[in-house]
C-alpha cells in the first residue's frame with residue numbers, strides 16, 4: 001500500500017477459523033473519503049483460505065486518486081471535482097488533463113495539452129487499409145477494437161511502458177486518435193469517404209465534423225450540438241473501477257502495451273450490461289413501441305423467467321440516481337429544443353417508463369434508478385448518430401479514463417500482475433481411463 005493510504009488508527013480486523021486454533025489480525029486502511037479497506041494480502045498465508053467475491057461487489061482492486069463515487073448519495077467526483085460542476089463549467093480536453101495529471105491546468109498547461117492532442121489526431125495512412133478488411137455492415141465496436149489494437153503495430157519505438165515519456169506519448173496518441181478511428185468506422189459503414197481531422201476545431205467539434213462532413217460541401221458547426229457532445233464526453237470520461245477499466249488495468253498489469261490494453265477495454269465495454277446498454281435502451285424503447293405497452297413490459301421485467309431487464313436502469317454502485325443521468329436528461333431537453341423537435345416519442349416513452357419504474361416496489365426495493373445510459377441514446381439519436389455508434393461514442397470518451405487509470409497503475413510502486421484465485425468445485429484428482437474402459 002502506498003503512503004497515501006493511512007492505517008485507520010490501529011484498526012485491525014481479527015479473522016479466526018472455527019475448528020482450528022488459527023487467527024490473524026488484518027490491517028484496516030482509510031482513504032481520503034469513502035469506505036475503509038481490510039488488507040487481506042496475508043490472509044492465505046496465515047489461515048490458508050481465500051476470500052470469495054464473484055463480481056467483485058465488495059473488493060477494492062487497487063488504490064486510486066482519480067475518480068470517487070458515493071453510490072448511496074449519488075456523488076461522482078473526478079479528482080475531487082463534482083461531475084455537475086465539470087459538466088457545466090469545463091470541457092472535455094480540460095477534464096482529460098485533470099484525469100491524466102490530477103489538477104486543473106493553468107492556461108498555459110491547457111493550451112499545451114490541447115495542442116498536443118490536436119497534433120496527434122491524424123492516424124498513419126496505412127491504417128486506413130485496416131478498415132477495408134471489414135464487411136461494411138460490421139458492428140463499429142468490432143472495427144474500433146481491431147483498429148485500436150493494431151495501433152501497436154505502428155509505434156514499435158514507443159512501447160516501453162517503463163519510460164514516462166513513452167507512456168505520455170502513447171496516452172496522447174490514444175486520446176487524440178480514438179475520435180478519428182471511431183468516425184472512420186462510421187464513414188466506412190455508410191460507404192462515405194473518410195474525413196481527416198481539422199486542427200482548427202475543438203475535440204467535440206472535430207468528432208462531429210469527421211462523423212458528418214462530406215468533401216462535397218462545407219460543414220457548419222452547430223455550437224449547441226458540439227457543446228452537447230462535449231458534455232456527453234465529459235460525463236462518460238471515467239468511472240472508478242468499472243468492468244472495462246478493470247479490464248484495462250488487468251491487461252496493463254502484465255506489461256501489455258497501452259494500445260492492446262485499451263483494445264481490451266473496448267471489448268469489455270461492448271457488453272449490454274456495460275457500455276452496450278445505451279444501444280440496448282433504444283432497442284428496448286423501439287420494442288415496447290407505445291406507452292400503452294409499458295405496463296406489460298414492466299410485468300415481463302418483474303418475471304424472472306423472462307430474463308428481461310429494464311436497460312439503462314440499475315447500477316452496481318449507484319443505489320440512488322446516477323448524477324450523470326440527471327445531467328443527460330437536462331441535455332436531452334436542450335438538444336431536442338435546439339433541433340426544434342417538439343415531441344420525441346422515444347423521450348416521452350423513456351420519461352413514462354422512468355415514472356412508472358420509480359413508483360414500482362420491484363425497482364424501489366432493489367434501488368434501481370436510471371443510469372448514464374438511459375437518456376444518452378435519445379440525445380445521440382436526435383443528433384443523427386446511428387444506434388450502432390452509441391457504444392463507440394462511449395469508448396471515445398472513456399479512452400482518457402482508461403489511459404489515466406492505466407498510467408496510475410503503471411506508476412504505482414506496489415503494482416504487480418493481477419492474478420485472482422478461485423473456489424474450485426470440480427473433480428478431485430483421478431487417473432486416466434483408456435477409451436475401451438469408459439462408458
Ligand code: SDX
Pocket residue numbers: 055238239241242243272273274275277301308309310311312313314315316317366368371372373
Ligand atoms: C454502465 O460500473 C460502472 O461504473 C459502469 C458504468 C460506467 O460508467 O463505467 O456506469 C456504465 O455500465 C452503466 C450500467 C449500464 N447497464 C445497464 O443499464 C443494463 C441494465 N442493468 C443491469 O444489467 C444491472 O443493473 C447492472 C449490470 C448494471 C448491475 O448489475 P448488478 O450490480 O450485478 O445487480 P444485480 O444483477 O445483482 O441486480 C440486483 C437485482 C436483481 O434482482 P433479484 O435477483 O434481487 O431479484 O436487481 C435486478 C436483478 O435482477 N436488476 C434489474 C435490473 N438491474 C438489476 N431488474 C430489471 N432491470 C434492470 N436493469
